[in-house]
Every structure is written in C-alpha cells, then in structure tokens.
Amino acid sequence: MSHHLTITIQTENAAFTDGFIGQELSRILIKYANSIKEVGESDLFLLSTKLYDLNGNSVGQAEHK
Numbered sequence: 875m876s877h878h879l880t881i882t883i884q885t886e887n888a889a890f891t892d893g894f895i896g897q898e899l900s901r902i903l904i905k906y907a908n909s910i911k912e913v914g915e916s917d918l919f920l921l922s923t924k925l926y927d928l929n930g931n932s933v934g935q936a937e938h939k
Contacts, residue, residue, distance in 0.1 A: 879921060881906070883934035889927035898927060906936055 881903075889898045902925050913920050921938035 877918070878939045880937045880939070881925070881934065882937075883925060885933070887927060887929075887931055887933065889929050889931070889933070901928065902926070902933070 883899065883902060885895055885899070906923070906925060909923070910921055918938055921936060923936050924932050925934040925936060927933045
C-alpha cells in the first residue's frame with residue numbers, strides 16, 4: 875500500500891514576519907514531528923492534523939492519504 879503525507883503551511887500571518895519565517899516553520903515542523911514519533915501502521919490516521927503557529931492560529935495541515 876502506498877502512503878502519502880502532504881504538509882501545507884500558510885505563512886502570511888504575524889508569526890512569520892520580521893525575519894522569523896524560518897524559526898516559526900522549524901518550530902511547527904518539530905512539534906509535528908515529535909507528535910508522530912510513536913505512530914504505527916495501525917494509527918496512520920494520527921498523521922493527519924491541523925498545524926498551529928506560536929500564537930495558536932491554525933496555519934496549515936498535515937494530510938495522510
């Protein structure tokens with residue numbers, strides 16, 4: 875079975891301004907990576923989730939197909 879993971883992050887809001895785009899993207903991706911460390915074949919639905927910036931705003935999603 876083929877698996878695909880698509881991560882989409884919109885970087886238009888305040889958390890990404892003033893030279894912090896790399897830092898904020900890194901923070902979001904590290905948080906996501908840490909949350910999926912223990913996901914196994916039977917828990918693949920846990921790979922799909924909303925992603926949030928430092929201010930708590932939804933800025934994207936991870937989608938597993």
